[in-house]
Amino acid sequence: xxxxxxxxxxxxxxxxxxxxxxxxxxxxxxxxxxxxxxxxxxxxxxxxxxxxxxxxxxxxxxxxxxxxxxxxxxxxxxxxxxxxxxxxxxxxxxxxxxxxxxxxxxxxxxxxxxxxxxxxxxxxxxxxxxxxxxxxxxxxxxxxxxxxxxxxxxxxxxxxxxxxxxxxxxxxxxxxxxxxxxxxxxxxxxxxxxxxxxxxxxxxxxxxxxxxxxxxxxxxxxxxxxxxxxxxxxxxxxxxxxxxxxxxxxxxxxxxxxxxxxxxxxxxxxxxxxxxxxxxx
Amino acid sequence: xxxxxxxxxxxxxxxxxxxxxxxxxxxxxxxxxxxxxxxxxxxxxxxxxxxxxxxxxxxxxxxxxxxxxxxxxxxxxxxxxxxxxxxxxxxxxxxxxxxxxxxxxxxxxx
Numbered sequence: 326x327x328x329x330x331x332x333x334x335x336x337x338x339x340x341x342x343x344x345x346x347x348x349x350x351x352x353x354x355x356x357x358x359x360x361x362x363x364x365x366x367x368x369x370x371x372x373x374x375x376x377x378x379x380x381x382x383x384x385x386x387x388x389x390x391x392x393x394x395x396x397x398x399x400x401x402x403x404x405x406x407x408x409x410x411x412x413x414x415x416x417x418x419x420x421x422x423x424x425x426x427x428x429x430x431x432x433x434x435x436x437x438x439x440x441x442x443x444x445x446x447x448x449x450x451x452x453x454x455x456x457x458x459x460x461x462x463x464x465x466x467x468x469x470x471x472x473x474x475x476x477x478x479x480x481x482x483x484x485x486x487x488x489x490x491x492x493x494x495x496x497x498x499x500x501x502x503x504x505x506x507x508x509x510x511x512x513x514x515x516x517x518x519x520x521x522x523x524x525x526x527x528x529x530x531x532x533x534x535x536x537x538x539x540x541x542x543x544x545x546x547x548x549x550x551x552x553x554x555x556x557x558x559x560x561x562x563x564x565x566x567x568x569x570x571x572x573x574x575x576x577x578x579x580x581x582x583x584x585x586x587x588x589x590x591x592x593x594x595x596x597x598x599x600x601x602x603x604x605x606x
Numbered sequence: 607x608x609x610x611x612x613x614x615x616x617x618x619x620x621x622x623x624x625x626x627x628x629x630x631x632x633x634x635x636x637x638x639x640x641x642x643x644x645x646x647x648x649x650x651x652x653x654x655x656x657x658x659x660x661x662x663x664x665x666x667x668x669x670x671x672x673x674x675x676x677x678x679x680x681x682x683x684x685x686x687x688x689x690x691x692x693x694x695x696x697x698x699x700x701x702x703x704x705x706x707x708x709x710x711x712x713x714x715x716x
Contacts, residue, residue: 333711336611340609343612344612411640413630
């Protein structure tokens with residue numbers, strides 16, 4: 326007779342949430358002194374939204390076995406999840422020390438490359454290497470091909486603007502506008518600029534980008550502060566020249582944003598934002 | 607999508623007991639970031655990595671120990687040895703790695 330072991334309900338809750346792309350965190354008691362030492366290894370799962378799995382009408386499942394401290398620790402775990410960062414929580418109860426590690430499961434980030442030209446090819450490769458789910462879009466069927474982007478998760482040959490309007494974009498989506506013509510970049514920019522994307526980068530020289538933003542301000546009455554969120558000229562300032570080097574400088578900027586601006590390297594577009602701030606001050 | 611938790615779920619469903627190591631705290635320069643996990647299987651095979659050569663052997667040994675005892679514990683992996691030509695590691699920090707046992711549900715704890 327084969328024994329089919331039941332799966333751990335905490336683990337099941339976690340893997341199902343990850344599969345369904347629900348933001349979720351796992352809290353584990355990793356250290357505790359005195360009477361609490363017996364709770365090391367206890368776990369709970371915390372969701373950002375009300376739990377999606379029919380386990381109860383709550384934001385969490387399981388217990389850390391820490392008595393009155395449980396509610397506070399789970400609230401802190403919820404906060405870590407909201408900030409998308411792992412956190413080691415430390416508490417003192419009745420002179421004893423307790424540590425709870427909160428492991429945040431981020432939704433996998435998506436990189437949308439609009440334009441399937443020279444930069445898109447190495448950028449799609451780099452995005453895949455960095456564990457982004459990569460989508461490439463171009464309106465030219467001879468460029469948006471599987472052969473050209475073998476590692477991309479999705480290659481779409483369709484009109485730019487309409488496709489970008491319908492594209493699912495959340496706050497883990499990174500959009501790179503590198504089409505063959507600025508008009509397409511601008512069309513797509515206008516589709517995503519008010520949305521929740523984590524990152525919007527647009528290619529172009531300093532002069533060109535400034536002219537485009539001024540034109541949009543003048544002719545469409547757009548608030549210039551809206552452009553502050555756009556990384557344009559795109560990329561980190563590393564003196565990149567070839568398409569492959571430019572792809573590296575774009576991916577480096579995306580990593581910087583993805584990692585919460587933890588690094589000290591400068592974006593090429595930082596100068597534009599600083600100038601705008603000085604003007605408005 | 608497949609994550610290390612899905613690997614863990616699969617191994618448990620196949621009836622295997624494993625140890626799971628998680629980096630919970632780092633100081634200084636270390637090879638992997640907080641939150642990185644590794645599954646240690648009986649015999650020392652592992653899934654995932656907490657940084658390769660730099661101290662990974664210590665974590666695998668701790669995993670094998672926890673597989674035996676079932677008692678979760680935290681190991682401090684010190685990578686701050688003096689820099690020399692014969693030194694194996696290239697890192698200069700310390701990482702705390704929490705190691706715990708996972709076993710199929712319904713199995714006796716000891």
